[in-house]
Amino acid sequence: MSIAVGDRIPDVTLTTMTPDGPAPVRTGEVLGSGKAVLFAVPGAFTPTCSDYHLPGFVVRADDLRAKGVTTVACVAVNDAFVMGAWGAAQGVGESVVLLADGNADFARAMGLELDGTGFGMGTRSQRYAAVVEDGVVTHLAVEPGPGLEVSSADAILAVL
Secondary structure, three states: OOOOOOOEOOOOEEEEEEOOEEEEEEHHHHHOOOEEEEEEEOOOOOHHHHHHHHHHHHHOHHHHHHOOEEEEEEEEOOOHHHHHHHHHHHOOOOOOEEEEOOOOHHHHHHOOEEEOHHHOOOEEEOOEEEEEEOOEEEEEEEOOOOOOOOOOHHHHHHHO
């Protein structure tokens, strides 16, 4: 069963890349207070994720903050080294917190895992975006298929 509007975000340990190397971070700490936008991608460096999804949130980060968003975070089933390299390649800087869900623990806890074994990617996360206020999901947009329709930065800005 997947997470739904009104549910509390699962508190799972993920990893983020810091100047000192990988560091654990709890989703409850990152998403538990204030208004956060969390978006998930199937994989760093994949075409739609790198060409549209992440760049859209980087470009629109200030617009999201102007609407009261205190944290913009991206989660993917990749390790912290890959997420760090992806962030550097994309020029993310401080605009988006990149969260590595290396074992898909968060994707499973959200009930939004994706079976990518058919194309050699193992377990991944579905593509989605959520608005989380004080740890509670107030909006959830899961992509119904391939592509980027309901979980883009512009789509999220439209509901804030």
